[in-house]
Amino acid sequence: xxxxxxxxxxxxxxxxxxxxxxxxxxxxxxxxxxxxxxxxxxxxxxxxxxxxxxxxxxxxxxxxxxxxxxxxxxxxxxxxxxxxxxxxxxxxxxxxxxxxxxxxxxxxxxxxxxxxxxxxxxxxxxxxxxxxxxxxxxxxxxxxxxxxxxxxxxxxxxxxxxxxxxxxxxxxxxxxxxxxxxxxxxxxxxxxxxxxxxxxxxxxxxxxxxxxxxxxxxxxxxxxxxxxxxxxxxxxxxxxxxxxxx
Amino acid sequence: xxxxxxxxxxxxxxxxxxxxxxxxxxxxxxxxxxxxxxxxxxxxxxxxxxxxxxxxxxxxxxxxxxxxxxxxxxxxxxxxxxxxxx
Numbered sequence: 001x002x003x004x005x006x007x008x009x010x011x012x013x014x015x016x017x018x019x020x021x022x023x024x025x026x027x028x029x030x031x032x033x034x035x036x037x038x039x040x041x042x043x044x045x046x047x048x049x050x051x052x053x054x055x056x057x058x059x060x061x062x063x064x065x066x067x068x069x070x071x072x073x074x075x076x077x078x079x080x081x082x083x084x085x086x087x088x089x090x091x092x093x094x095x096x097x098x099x100x101x102x103x104x105x106x107x108x109x110x111x112x113x114x115x116x117x118x119x120x121x122x123x124x125x126x127x128x129x130x131x132x133x134x135x136x137x138x139x140x141x142x143x144x145x146x147x148x149x150x151x152x153x154x155x156x157x158x159x160x161x162x163x164x165x166x167x168x169x170x171x172x173x174x175x176x177x178x179x180x181x182x183x184x185x186x187x188x189x190x191x192x193x194x195x196x197x198x199x200x201x202x203x204x205x206x207x208x209x210x211x212x213x214x215x216x217x218x219x220x221x222x223x224x225x226x227x228x229x230x231x232x233x234x235x236x237x238x239x240x241x242x243x244x245x246x
Numbered sequence: 247x248x249x250x251x252x253x254x255x256x257x258x259x260x261x262x263x264x265x266x267x268x269x270x271x272x273x274x275x276x277x278x279x280x281x282x283x284x285x286x287x288x289x290x291x292x293x294x295x296x297x298x299x300x301x302x303x304x305x306x307x308x309x310x311x312x313x314x315x316x317x318x319x320x321x322x323x324x325x326x327x328x329x330x331x332x
Contacts (some may be wrong), residue, residue: 032248039317057299105296131296139304143312212252237316242327 037040050199052129052207059133060214064192067214068177071221075174078225086234095240100198109151114146124219128208134215148232154238163231170224176217178212248292255289270303276314 001009029036046057059067087093120141127133149157180192187196192214200207262285266278283306290299 053297132300133297136297136304137298139301139309143304143308146312230309230312232317233313233320237323239318242324 005027012020027240043236047202048098049194049209049211050202051211052203053127053131053133055131056128056133056211057208060128060211060218061209064181064194064214067218068181068192071174071218074222074225075170078170078229081229082232085236087235087240091240092243093235094239094241101151101153107150109147110242113147113151115143116147117141120144120223122162124216125205127215128211128217129203134218134220135148135164135222138219139226142223142226145227146234149234154234157234161227161231162209163228165233166224169220170228173217173219173221173224177214177221180213180217184210251292254290258285259289265285272314276311276318279314280307280311283310294327 004118031091042062043054045062046054049057049061051057051061118141123137123140124134127137127139145161148160182191182195184193185191187193194209194211195210196211197207202225206212220234259282260284262278266282267276267298269275269278283302286306287299290296290302
């Protein structure tokens with residue numbers, strides 16, 4: 001294919017794409033309007049299944065298969081980081097010295113740590129009721145643990161963070177999501193169908209059928225994944241050193 | 247009134263994002279990114295998307311800057327060790 005033909009091909013394809021995009025944009029609902037064809041249907045489906053937070057209903061019920069894909073992406077990405085940042089043969093671990101922490105920083109960190117941890121767990125637990133959910137709450141809970149690194153030192157953080165437990169937790173939570181999806185096959189006809197459990201009373205913790213369970217699985221997966229990711233970065237930044245004389 | 251809030255939030259995001267691009271030192275850039283995360287979270291909340299705002303707050307203003315700072319620390323430490331050996 002000559003340069004000229006390629007140029008024409010790009011121009012023709014680009015013009016076609018631009019025309020389609022502009023045509024699609026002209027048909028979009030107006031900015032800030034209160035009616036939206038997809039929104040109306042999603043809200044109706046969510047309320048029919050007693051899920052107060054429509055976003056969670058979209059994530060864990062109407063589009064639960066998409067969430068499985070997103071969880072797999074996170075799982076794979078963290079696995080890749082763990083592999084890349086592992087300790088290699090020409091490196092060794094040096095115990096970091098206990099660090100001096102300014103008293104106000106220590107007080108602040110130790111005061112905020114439990115509050116942040118409970119906030120994270122609260123956001124996960126109320127995912128089907130109020131804004132938030134497994135992903136947001138999981139990240140908050142996992143980063144909250146690392147306030148101990150600010151308030152004390154790396155040794156203290158390592159003591160409350162047995163990495164093996166988090167690795168098992170990560171894998172268990174990811175498989176729990178798939179198992180819940182397969183359970184949907186037993187209850188009805190579709191993978192991840194929300195028809196296994198009763199929908200419960202609207203706006204209570206146990207409402208929404210399988211939504212709270214899938215939400216909790218995501219929360220555990222994200223929290224464990226973030227802890228593992230940060231652990232590898234912290235190991236590299238604080239402990240692992242290149243061997244001398246190489 | 248709501249329009250004014252949206253305009254202010256958009257301007258804040260534009261200003262902070264420009265500062266983030268203009269900052270060349272990675273350690274300072276991480277701090278600016280963290281501020282940008284908060285401003286973006288405000289923008290998403292103003293747009294009535296508090297779920298996305300929460301994600302942005304957790305990832306954009308806490309996790310990403312932290313990973314950046316740790317990477318900068320590792321790279322600087324390695325540089326210092328190599329200078330020390332010479």
